[in-house]
Every structure is written in structure tokens, then in C-alpha cells.
Amino acid sequence: MHISKTPRAWALDTLEKWRKENAFSNLLLHQQLEKSNLDGRDKRLVTELVYGSIQRLNTLDTIIDKLVQKKKLDLWVRQLLQLSLYQFLFLDKIPERAIVHEAVEIAKWRGNIGIGKFVNGVLRAFLRRQEEFVLPKNPSTRRERSLTYSFPEWMVMELSNSYGEEVANRVMEACNLPPKVSIRVNSLRGDREAFLSQWETEPYISVEASTMSPDGVVITGIGNAANHPKYKEGLFSIQDESSMLVAPLFDPKPGMHILDACAAPGGKTTHLAEKMNNQGAITALDIHQHKIKLIDANAKRLGISIIETKALDVRKLDNNEMFDAVLLDAPCSGLGVIPRKPDIKWRKSAYEIDQLVLIQQQLLEAVASKIKSDGILLYSTCTWTLEENQHQIARFLETHPDFYPDNTLSYHLPEKVKEKAVIGENWIQILPHHFHSDGFFIAKLRKK
Numbered sequence: 031m032h033i034s035k036t037p038r039a040w041a042l043d044t045l046e047k048w049r050k051e052n053a054f055s056n057l058l059l060h061q062q063l064e065k066s067n068l069d070g071r072d073k074r075l076v077t078e079l080v081y082g083s084i085q086r087l088n089t090l091d092t093i094i095d096k097l098v099q100k101k102k103l104d105l106w107v108r109q110l111l112q113l114s115l116y117q118f119l120f121l122d123k124i125p126e127r128a129i130v131h132e133a134v135e136i137a138k139w140r141g142n143i144g145i146g147k148f149v150n151g152v153l154r155a156f157l158r159r160q161e162e163f164v165l166p167k168n169p170s171t172r173r174e175r176s177l178t179y180s181f182p183e184w185m186v187m188e189l190s191n192s193y194g195e196e197v198a199n200r201v202m203e204a205c206n207l208p209p210k211v212s213i214r215v216n217s218l219r220g221d222r223e224a225f226l227s228q229w230e231t232e233p234y235i236s237v238e239a240s241t242m243s244p245d246g247v248v249i250t251g252i253g254n255a256a257n258h259p260k261y262k263e264g265l266f267s268i269q270d271e272s273s274m275l276v277a278p279l280f281d282p283k284p285g286m287h288i289l290d291a292c293a294a295p296g297g298k299t300t301h302l303a304e305k306m307n308n309q310g311a312i313t314a315l316d317i318h319q320h321k322i323k324l325i326d327a328n329a330k331r332l333g334i335s336i337i338e339t340k341a342l343d344v345r346k347l348d349n350n351e352m353f354d355a356v357l358l359d360a361p362c363s364g365l366g367v368i369p370r371k372p373d374i375k376w377r378k379s380a381y382e383i384d385q386l387v388l389i390q391q392q393l394l395e396a397v398a399s400k401i402k403s404d405g406i407l408l409y410s411t412c413t414w415t416l417e418e419n420q421h422q423i424a425r426f427l428e429t430h431p432d433f434y435p436d437n438t439l440s441y442h443l444p445e446k447v448k449e450k451a452v453i454g455e456n457w458i459q460i461l462p463h464h465f466h467s468d469g470f471f472i473a474k475l476r477k478k
């Protein structure tokens with residue numbers, strides 16, 4: 031195989047595009063793997079190398095800086111070193127000789143013999159001096175924890191101040207493990223038992239009932255689940271298990287009229303429609319026109335007809351329509367999805383979180399007046415910062431005396447979830463180490 035077609039060359043190409051195009055690693059990786067002619071095993075290696083190098087970015091760069099002594103490196107050379115060091119440090123099945131050899135071949139092919147020699151020298155220096163770079167097993171300072179768990183220092187502090195150091199360490203550890211793939215059975219097309227029995231003819235795929243949701247299935251070996259015929263036939267949706275907790279909290283009944291204020295791509299909207307047995311009405315808004323198409327396509331694929339979509343900023347919703355319930359699945363810092371999108375660690379800032387808190391406040395304000403008396407407001411985010419979650423809801427209740435915390439939230443949560451999650455009177459916070467699913471927050475409020 032020519033060097034340009036090897037898994038490591040594909041990984042390097044993907045890392046370069048990720049950085050230069052500021053792309054999301056998960057979307058880019060899907061595109062790249064589709065383009066390549068690699069077999070399943072090699073695709074898994076590319077995935078591991080790309081996610082791993084991004085996940086461990088600060089740790090790898092710190093080592094590279096020590097090895098090259100501040101020499102300015104071309105982006106691709108640095109990334110080639112990152113993915114080689116990632117293999118030395120975090121993968122134990124690949125022989126050191128093979129890692130060095132392939133890195134040098136790629137350096138010669140992409141650059142020249144001189145760069146090949148340079149890469150060879152840096153990697154051999156690392157192997158000679160390995161002991162200098164061993165990460166502390168029980169890191170204590172902020173800097174040590176940042177390097178051992180590969181998190182920016184401000185996030186280490188944010189997590190520790192919110193949940194304590196021990197829990198923060200468990201969260202960061204969990205974020206470095208490969209994410210689970212979970213799917214949601216379309217209950218309009220049959221129940222989970224029947225669905226689980228339909229995979230026996232596909233021996234490379236294994237399925238297991240989720241303990242977090244009666245509609246969820248944890249699946250391995252499927253590759254890109256969106257390419258599977260059963261997905262195209264509308265038998266399931268791809269959804270993280272934590273997100274599957276939202277729809278049941280409405281105790282949805284056929285005939286309800288629900289507003290999903292930030293709906294695209296429609297994961298929770300379609301779950302709600304399935305729970306309502308496709309009877310009633312859901313108004314699904316999203317600010318981005320191009321994302322509305324995703325909700326429509328998902329509804330069509332799943333055989334759902336009760337969702338009416340509209341491209342609209344919910345802050346501009348000025349008709350007099352009132353709803354039985356509103357879901358505000360707000361735009362947020364997304365720190366809870368770091369296991370699936372490690373890029374978030376390096377691209378979010380504390381300043382951005384402050385901006386998001388203000389937007390979330392405006393969105394809550396906008397939907398509050400659209401809820402009927404005795405109606406439900408569910409607020410959710412896929413993050414763990416207190417400002418976006420518990421503090422946001424406390425502030426809303428302080429300034430909206432016509433709402434009160436709805437303590438029925440826990441009736442609709444599976445026992446297994448209640449055992450591990452952090453639960454308040456009317457909210458739940460799932461952290462990534464609880465179930466190895468997304469970090470997720472949900473609060474339930476009711477209008478007087």
C-alpha cells in the first residue's frame with residue numbers, strides 16, 4: 031500500500047483538516063472514512079489516532095516542546111509527532127519500531143529526507159528519555175492534573191470547584207475513554223424486545239438493552255449507524271442514552287400540544303412524538319433554516335406526522351399560541367459531550383460560557399409566557415457547569431414567581447439512573463463517569 035493510503039497518513043490528513051478548517055472532528059472523521067478504501071480494522075485505527083491525538087493534545091504538545099526545545103514546527107510535522115507519541119504513550123499493541131518507521135516514511139513522503147531524519151531523531155529521543163515524561167498517577171497540582179487527564183487548566187478548576195477534586199478526576203478520566211454508541215428504538219415500529227432479536231443475522235454487531243432508558247440500546251460493531259439499512263428504514267434513531275431521559279419526563283400523552291423551542295436535529299422532538307404515539311401536535315423551532323431540514327428528514331424517516339417545523343429564533347415567537355408543555359434544550363457549552371467531541375476541550379473558553387448563560391436566560395424568558403397554567407417547562411443542556419444549569423434555574427425561579435420546581439421529575443427516572451446521578455428537588459445532573467454517557471442536565475418546572 032502506498033504510504034499516502036495508510037491509516038496513519040489518513041489520520042494525519044484528518045488532523046490537518048481538523049485544525050485548518052476548524053472542523054468538528056466527528057463529522058470530519060465520518061467524511062474522511064467514507065472517502066477512504068480502508069477496511070474496518072484500519073478505520074478503527076484512524077478513529078483511535080485522530081480522537082486520541084485531539085483528546086491528549088496538551089499532554090502531547092508539552093512533551094513535544096520539551097523534545098524540540100521551542101523549535102518552530104510546521105503544523106503537519108507537529109501533528110505527525112502528536113499521533114506518534116500518542117501511540118507510544120496510550121496504545122500498547124503497536125511495536126515502537128513500527129511507529130517510528132511509519133512516521134519517518136510519512137515525513138519523507140510529505141516533506142523530504144531532512145524532515146524524515148528530524149522526526150526520527152525526535153521520536154528516538156523520546157524513547158531514550160521516556161522516564162522524564164511519565165505522567166503522575168496521582169496528580170495533585172492543577173498543572174499536573176491538566177497534563178495527566180489532558181484537560182485545559184480552567185476546566186480542571188471549573189469541574190473541581192463544582193463537584194470536588196475526586197469527582198472532577200473521575201469525570202476527566204471518563205472523558206478519555208472511547209464513547210459508547212447508543213440508539214433509540216422507534217416505538218411506533220415495534221418494541222425493544224422485538225428489535226433486539228432482529229440482529230442475530232449480523233454476528234459482528236452486538237446489541238444490549240440500555241439501563242438508562244427503556245427505549246435505548248447500546249450497540250457495538252455497527253460503524254457509522256446512519257449507514258445501516260435499519261436506520262434508513264426508520265427502525266431506530268441515533269441518540270445518546272442521557273438525552274433519552276428527557277421525553278419521558280413530560281409524561282407525554284397522545285393529544286398534547288408541545289413546543290420544542292430549540293429542536294434541531296430533532297432527537298428529542300421525534301422521541302416525544304413516538305411517546306405520544308404520533309397523536310397530538312409538536313411545534314419544533316430552530317434558529318437555523320438548514321437544520322430544520324434535518325428535523326423534517328428524521329420525522330419522515332421515522333414515520334412521524336405530528337411535528338410542524340419552523341425556522342425561527344424563539345425570542346421572536348410572538349403569536350398567542352399557548353402550549354401544554356415546552357422543551358428548552360438550550361444551546362450550551364457542550365462540555366458533557368467531550369467524550370464524543372474532544373475538540374470542545376480546546377475550543378471553548380470561560381468567556382463563551384458567560385455569553386451562553388445570557389442567551390439561555392433570554393430563551394427561558396421567551397418561552398415562559400407561552401406555557402398554559404399547570405403546564406410543564408423542561409430545561410436541558412449537555413453540559414455540567416453550574417452557571418448554565420442549577421444556577422440558571424434558581425435565578426429563573428427567583429424572577430418568575432408564577433413557576434415552581436416540579437418534584438415529579440424523579441418519578442419518571444429509571445431506578446438505576448437515580449442510584450448514580452446527582453439529583454436535586456427538580457433536576458438531575460448526569461456526569462460522564464456515571465454511565466459512560468453524555469454529561470447532561472435536566473430541570474423540571476411547572477407553571478402555577
Ligand SMILES: C[S@@+](CC[C@H](N)C(=O)[O-])C[C@H]1O[C@@H](n2cnc3c(N)ncnc32)[C@H](O)[C@@H]1O
Nearest residue numbers: 292293294295296297298316317343344359361
Ligand atoms: C442542543 S441543540 C438542540 C438539540 C435537539 N433538541 C435534539 O435533541 O436533537 C440546540 C439548538 O438550538 C438552536 N438555537 C440556538 N439559538 C436558538 C434560538 N434563539 N431560537 C431557536 N433555536 C435556537 C441551535 O441551532 C441548535 O440546533
